[in-house]
Amino acid sequence: MTTVYRVLFMVLLIALWQIASMNVGRNLIPSPLATFHTGTAMLADGRLVGALGASLSIYLTGLFLAIVIAIPLGIVMGGIRLLGKTLEVYVYALSATPRVAFIPLIIALLGLGFEAKITVVLLGAIMPILINTYAGVLAVDTQLIEMARSVGLSRTGIFVRIVLPGSVPFIIVGLRLGATIGLINTVVAELYTAVTGLGGLLAIYGNSFRMEEYFVVVLTLAMIGVVVTETLRLLESRLSGWKTAG
Amino acid sequence: MSSAAPAPVASAAPPDRGRQRIVLENVFKSFERAGQKTQVLADISLSADDGTFISLLGPSGCGKTTLLRLADGLIAPDSGRIAVSGHPPRPGPETGFVFQSFRLIPWATVSANIEFALLPTGLGRAERRERARRYMDLVGLTRFADSYPGELSGGMGQRVALARALIPEPKILLMDEPFAALDAQTRELMQTELMRLWSRLGSVVLFVTHSVDEAIALSDKIVLMGPRPGRILEVIDVGLPRPRQLFEMRSEPRFIELRDYLWNRIRTLVLTDPASDFYGRDLEPE
Numbered sequence A: 001m002t003t004v005y006r007v008l009f010m011v012l013l014i015a016l017w018q019i020a021s022m023n024v025g026r027n028l029i030p031s032p033l034a035t036f037h038t039g040t041a042m043l044a045d046g047r048l049v050g051a052l053g054a055s056l057s058i059y060l061t062g063l064f065l066a067i068v069i070a071i072p073l074g075i076v077m078g079g080i081r082l083l084g085k086t087l088e089v090y091v092y093a094l095s096a097t098p099r100v101a102f103i104p105l106i107i108a109l110l111g112l113g114f115e116a117k118i119t120v121v122l123l124g125a126i127m128p129i130l131i132n133t134y135a136g137v138l139a140v141d142t143q144l145i146e147m148a149r150s151v152g153l154s155r156t157g158i159f160v161r162i163v164l165p166g167s168v169p170f171i172i173v174g175l176r177l178g179a180t181i182g183l184i185n186t187v188v189a190e191l192y193t194a195v196t197g198l199g200g201l202l203a204i205y206g207n208s209f210r211m212e213e214y215f216v217v218v219l220t221l222a223m224i225g226v227v228v229t230e231t232l233r234l235l236e237s238r239l240s241g242w243k244t245a246g
Numbered sequence B: 001m002s003s004a005a006p007a008p009v010a011s012a013a014p015p016d017r018g019r020q021r022i023v024l025e026n027v028f029k030s031f032e033r034a035g036q037k038t039q040v041l042a043d044i045s046l047s048a049d050d051g052t053f054i055s056l057l058g059p060s061g062c063g064k065t066t067l068l069r070l071a072d073g074l075i076a077p078d079s080g081r082i083a084v085s086g087h088p089p090r091p092g093p094e095t096g097f098v099f100q101s102f103r104l105i106p107w108a109t110v111s112a113n114i115e116f117a118l119l120p121t122g123l124g125r126a127e128r129r130e131r132a133r134r135y136m137d138l139v140g141l142t143r144f145a146d147s148y149p150g151e152l153s154g155g156m157g158q159r160v161a162l163a164r165a166l167i168p169e170p171k172i173l174l175m176d177e178p179f180a181a182l183d184a185q186t187r188e189l190m191q192t193e194l195m196r197l198w199s200r201l202g203s204v205v206l207f208v209t210h211s212v213d214e215a216i217a218l219s220d221k222i223v224l225m226g227p228r229p230g231r232i233l234e235v236i237d238v239g240l241p242r243p244r245q246l247f248e249m250r251s252e253p254r255f256i257e258l259r260d261y262l263w264n265r266i267r268t269l270v271l272t273d274p275a276s277d278f279y280g281r282d283l284e285p286e
């Protein structure tokens, strides 16, 4: 049922897009059909695939690094109260600082290439994952812990069987936020460092008013976002099949 | 503890150190909240022999749950001595605990929840499965083995909690209103099963209930507690013969006598104790 409504809404969006393309002057908004043709052409000549590959490799590497650092760190911070209390202020301070502020420093340290770009992605994606993992470990049900203690489970047993599974829903929220911010930062990185990938195309076509190509790139980015968040949603419903509907 | 109850039919066995499974001596416990200290239990002395069934009866907030948590070793007393099997209490498979709020693991199935209590026992996987099957059957939940707690009714959830406490077949059973959420018939069934298991295992049971009838029907001794601070007012020997027919015994003179006595005792306690939540409330009809 949802699918039907989603498709209907897409039809509505395309209709609005069509209307906008006919009414906004100076060819600023290309028609859906023209955009589609440009898109197939860009796919055929390899421009889109090349840029997509470059962006995805930055995005996925940065996101992967963020995940393998943030989840264990969040768990350790939540598990060892003193460590958590010591570090949390700094984590919150860092997450409140716009990460763009670090770009000049990153460029100075790492140059304009791949390392600099994945660092920008990593910095963006890591904070929501870390903060949510940490919050998940802290939000554990103390009544369940007491139950597990009463049963005779060791501290490690309690951590593995109660604390970790209990924080999974939080971690998934963090992953969703991290994945979104990571994608944004991929484009930011490609705009601010060596101009490559989808972000690079965005800059080139935007600056030269080639709006059809420009729209194709924007839509491609949107589609990556959809694929990533839907994958995570699938993972979530896998892991939380125990949650009752409604 | 003196007994002001009607003449006990049979007194408890003389104190025999070897059989005293749970001993509390002059136990005090307070909780601190927002810098304010409340005395929750004051000067509790109680001992429970193997094979005895002891009910704790008393108005809400008099520290019954706290007493069970102390006996399990989940919390430590401020002062006084607690010994279980001769040692300071330590939670584990030798002690089963049915929590008042069931405390089921929401992401684990019914059978996994029940098996959970066997994890620290070192039993093999197959053995754990087999036992979980038996106890699921005992509480009548075989058909729901693969359901999650969120899909169960309150009474079913309580039966899962019950099975989880029983499955290690513990020497000591601490039960906090374990049947409160059950319908009358299921309750009687579970009472009967508990009686059976208890006499087979020879365990000692500390059983919290708000039901006077249930306390009389199941117990050897009834510990009547008063609030603020929680203290033991009286220990009553039930003195009804065993095995008991839970239903028929309700018309026995001793049962009726005890029930009247306890009802009056608790009513007076709730209405006339200045520490009670309902102090001075009028119970006369208009």
Ligand SMILES: Nc1ncnc2c1ncn2[C@@H]1O[C@H](COP(=O)(O)OP(=O)(O)OP(=O)(O)O)[C@@H](O)[C@H]1O
Pocket (backbone or CB within 6 Å): B031, B032, B033, B040, B059, B060, B061, B062, B063, B064, B065, B066, B067, B100
């Ligand atoms: N962890 C805690 N922190 C602060 N106060 C507590 C804590 N646990 C219990 N208390 C207080 O101790 C008193 C006794 O609580 P307890 O749960 O033992 O009562 P109870 O006899 O089991 O009551 P009920 O019949 O309602 O279950 C209450 O006044 C309660 O507010």
Ligand SMILES: [Mg+2]
Pocket (backbone or CB within 6 Å): B064, B065, B066, B100, B176
């Ligand atoms: Mg209680």
